[in-house]
Amino acid sequence: MTNTVPSTVDTAVAYWLARYGAADADAAHLLVDRHDPTAAAFISVALDEAGALVTTPITYGELADDSRRLATALAGLGVGTGTRVGVLMGKRAELVVTLLALARLGAVYIPLFTAFATPAIEMRLRGGGASIVVTETGQADKLTPIDGLTTIVAGDTGVLGFDTLVAGSEPLAESVAVGGDGHLILLFTSGTTGTPKGVPVPMRALASFRTYMRYGLDVRDDDVFWNAADPGWAYGLYYGILGPLVIGRPNILLQAGFSPEITAKVFAELGVTNFAAAPTVYRSLSKTPAVDGFGLRRASSAGEPLTPDVIGWARTALGTEVRDHYGQTEHGMFINNHWADELRAPLIPGSMGWPMPGFATGIVREQIAIDVPASPAFWFPGYLDAPEKTAARYTDDGRWYLTGDTGRVDEDGNFYFSARDDDVIIMAGYRIGPFDVESVLITHPSVIDVAVVGRPDELRGEVLEAFVVLAEGLTGDDALETELQQLVKTGFAAHAYPRTVHFVESLPKTPSGKIQRFLLRRRE
Template identity: 65%
Template sequence: MIAALLASYDVPDATVADLLCDRHDPDAVAFTFVETDGATRDVAYGELADRSKRLATVLATRGVERGTRVPVLMGKRPELVVTLLAIWRLGAVHVPLFTAFATGAIRMRVESSAATLVITEPAQRVKLDPIAGVDVLEVGPALDRLIEHSEPFAPSVAVGGDGTMILLFTSGTTGRPKGVTVPVRALAAFHCYLHYGLDVTEDDVFWNAADPGWAYGLYYGIVGPLACGRRNLLLNAGFTPESTLEVIKALGVTNFAGAPTIYRALSKSGEFAPLSLRRGSSAGEPLTPDVVDWAARALGVEIRDHYGQTELGMVIGNSWHNDISKPLKKGSMGHPMPGYSAGIVEGQIAVDIPRSPLFWFTGYEGEAGKTTERFTPDGRWYLTADTGHVDEDGYFYFTARDDDVILAAGYRIGPFDVESVLITHPAVADVAVVGRPDPEGVRGEIVAAFIVLADGANPGDELAEELKRLVRDGYSKHAYPRAVHFVDTLPRTPSGKVQRFLLRQR
């Protein structure tokens, strides 16, 4: 299948709009949009094709052409998908903007991409006002009338398999976000993950709840489903445990994917009867074993952890497809996906490029030095900067971002291992662990835990000592947190990843 996918997507005359839209049955439903009141609307490929062709004509009059970078600041509404397809019809490049961004984060991405036009929705328009030198196109009645009176743009511009379709900036967990250029041939990898990793079938009611302002939601909530011709649900509302359960029940979701924070919030919201799910998947951060145990009991399905990066898409996972599925091992993120080979190099999880035909990352936009750091000198291995190990059965385990490893008294301690123990305490709703300089100057660093308490839990020395004992007696004497801080919230990126560098600075 890998060779066939590559042949389909890595071709000189590839047009993104054809690969994602025009080749599908025009009457088939591409997305079901769900509003906050529970109302739903199906949008078929034929409607997407017609409106995106007409919008492409409008964008062409604004100077959008092959290679033009076009940031889009919009929620999960039909206009978002229409806009992306219109951009790709012109051979232009989509620059995702997350709707929770403030003006500063938006400005950085707009300026870094050298964009002159931003497309947005009314609720987000005010964030763009302080940014000079950019034209703004706002969806709404006026643009709808312009689209309806425009002729369809044809033919779509071919950019080839190596042509750029997306410029997506990393989440910035360890520093300034970097721009990742995503080529058209990456569609083969996205298609493969939906098929093997998530096992999305024609009969599934699939819901990837991640936001398309970030890699997992964009790659596997919009682009991947379009490539495969598989319907996805898009909920145009913020996350709550209650709304998530309501959508799953009301629409009969059978295949669900989301971030660990979603599952953790659900697990803290109370017990409920098993749902209609046959597949459950997690990505973005390691999935702690307590959530795996809870899901099997409360949801009636395993939650399988998958690993990837903005630069790669998903490359290692506990794949669901029956042809390659293996039993879960708690704490493991599974095996390399089809089309990838991986190993441990210099203590880091690494991708073996010659043996990974679906590998597509070529570098960061305008960041030659940062790009060089990602590859071994001989060019064979891509280095993820995530430390980990592989067991005797070939299961991979994540330890930490290389920058996050704690060096205490000669030991290398992974924050995730300590967090996995602390989160099991009923008083702990959320937790992050970092290394802080040892105030006594003896150990180099000490383990410091930042704890968000569950409702009704009382902070204090007694609970702090209890949490220390939990790690010391249940995991390891060398890894227990010598400092415990109770906090209201943890600093996270808008995609939900803990910004540990900010905790180290406290």
């Protein structure tokens, strides 16, 4: 039976689109000022010297006051409507305060991932035309080699120390309302297939983010919500910072690196009920005995397709299935295995779900595509200063936005991901998506990570090669290579086995966790 959207859902989405798309829409009001100042906006979680969790609520009142004061200080440094400012910080209160302060001024926030080295940071700052950066003490040294920057440092007590500026400034009297088409964010793509591109994020995108929080993730008033993704990238920024502010439900900000053991501790001590993370997080958790017997109400994944082994493991270990969701930096999530009661359908193995309200989708040129005129929640305004790259995303008539990801759709409207368009392997006339092969290889108990690419072959056009990361302490040999090849033959298709298996220490990935298969294809 074809999936349908109830009229009450359409009504809610239409209301959000009108509210966040209005010409007088004020980001500061919608994200922080309208909320109860005593309510928690985020829960900061750190580890003390003994490894115990230390939790601190960050209230809307604190965010409102600090952001008003920082806005005054930034205005004194020349920041105004349209000014782009880089932010190089981890999951801390100062990051949120900076975002809100920039929103009050009508300025634009450029997120910088804390794992970036100086060249990656400089590329984004130069590309965005930013000369001011807000950072933290542990990251400030990365900015020193970049000429012409004014740097504000959280944790520094100097003249341009974050706390110094906030404490020494009067609150900004009135925020700038940039309206629905005004830009809040300039976020660069992850570079999965090449050079990162700048994506301006307008105010009206908040309607789409709210729709996903409500219907995709099903975040409820009594949930303990945790989106573990990093705010230096789209999923963590859209749905770990902006989304929670929009709906008024706190997210957990963990100030520690990922480990399965720490994740299990947060689950247990904070009573997490609604969790969202990348597939690599779930894969790591599934290999750890400490993660078992939890009672999550909802678990969601995004970034790359889930492999079947993770879905099976989660039902017992987490107490719920993990539902796969699909989206891109350019427009956020828009095809989901929705969790909300109004839209939830039985989970179909391998499917990433069906279109989110506000979006109409299809398959065009074998790619997953968005029907732009029929998608009121579609907000992509085009890449920054790149009209040719923007035009390449659309069909000639401008109707369809092409994601660059190949896939298919069944008769009930459920979508299935195959591969990035340039990741598809064509062998002797057969089109093979690497995900199908990777899903089989990852089930082997010795394998903790895997990527499959195509290699030119005179006879077949292309053949498959696999790059496999083994569990700690294990080494690959000819016998294991043969075993993995046979696993694909019996578990997927006899013709689609990897002709060569490379055992490697790690896979090249973007900082957001996506495998950069184009780098693997370049290896000799």
